[in-house]
Amino acid sequence: MYRGRIERDFALWVSKGLLSAPSAEAMLAEYDARESSFSVGRVLLTLAAVLLSAAVLLLVAANWETIPRIARVAGIGALIWIFYLSAALCLSRALNGIGAALLVMGTLTFGGAIALVGQMYHLSGDTVDAMLVWLAGACVATIVFRSGALAVVSGFLSWAVFGVLVMENKSTFEGNGVIYLVPLLCIIVIALVRYTGASRARHLAYLLMLGWLGWLYLEISEPLLAAVFFVVGFACFLAASLPVSPLHRLAREAGAAPSFYSFLLTIIGLAALHVELDGVGPNVAVSAVTLAVSLAGIGIAGRMNGAVRYLGYAVFAGETLYLASETLGSILGTSGFFLISGIVVALIAWIVIRLEKRLSAKPAVEGV
């Protein structure tokens, strides 16, 4: 990924004499030393932590009848203490990788402990309640340890809550209302991500929000809701992507994600509108808007944001293929639509190329 690309570019710049070889090496060394850079060892360590916690929990879950129940509970409680205390020991000696793995083990053990106590004491409680208690425990641990690894665990747990709600058919409007908490969970996870700096976990929160909106649309399949998705998504996209927007700085701190996911919501809204609306007039309108939105995405955010650019290309290509197969009224009508679209897009391209030339010429003039 980025590491590979940057190494290739450095090699090119060194060979062209733009960059000295020692500087390039120093820059790469600095990148590799960053906490976020991918380390096979650290990933394996975390996976080992997950496996070990699972092993420990299953060992207890095997229902050892020979050991008294209270002793089993004490054993699980002791495991939680051992994991967190040894994590603290590692963290205070700057063994951050092992520390994070131990924190993950402690938090997973807590979840297993809830399930096991429920099983040993025949508490036929609600799975959703148990998941929420687990998530709350994970969030508290994330905050007090300020741990990125635990922020990731919290992100996955918020997904698990949503999954259990949907699978257990608890996700009804008249139900106990927990399904409405899901957007709140997204906000909590994003807050944890910003606080701990575990930037990659933010995708879990954005995807959860989109998943919840998808659920909402399945519950109320109305053109109005699809239109709301489109309008709100595009408004968020503009707010996150346009440099004049007051939210632009905040969104840029979060990387490519805010622009991309709001753009994705726009596209989901448009896709739903395709399904909802009938008749030539509405179809032509939605198709034209979809093509315009994909171009707007590429034009506004495409330069800095590869994800939006590729989604824009994919939507443009998909919409074109859809129109070619769908015939608007008559084949002649579709052909006319493409003719007009082609001329409009060519016109836009001409304007954009001129603008880009002017924009790229400007800094050079200023720099002199």
Place this chain on the structure above:
Amino acid sequence: MLTSRKPLIRPLFAAILVALLQTAVLGYMIESRASILRNGTDVVLKTIPVDPRDLLRGDYVILAYDISTIAPDKVIGGFPKEATDARMSVRLEKQPDGFWTVSEASFSPLPAKAGSVVARTQPIFYYPTPDAPQLAVRVDYGIERYYVPEGEGLVLEEARNASALSVTASVDDTGRMQIRLIAVDGKPLYEEPLY
């Protein structure tokens, strides 16, 4: 972008705080059950057969009781007019044969009365059907699952389906229930210790 950030408090304090909190949650789960067994009133309940294909899910036995079905004529105070997530209050009274059965039930709280206990059901999703005759209401009390060691579930299920299984449950003042004893043909098979 992702640098090690300064922790909120020293790791040792954080560890103690988190472990203490999580142990407390587990302790609360155990103690809230124990308090029902310690302070509750015991009721003996008759179990009824469950669809045999839905018997053993994992390692627990599903129990259903004759008090799990509330006949419409037992319900006082009327039914909700709109679909809702509701709990019911169910008054249990002892019969001459020693088993406790439903004497009345309501969607609003029932007052305490000598010689009876009031149990609270788990939330049920109630959906009114105004044009159809009122059907019986299926409720749960939180005592429908009993975990057994691997392989021991079958005995209980056979006894349950032969209607030979009885369950003694404790009901506390707020109507929460917990299983105290499971008996086959009146002989205790599993007796639950407090902890």
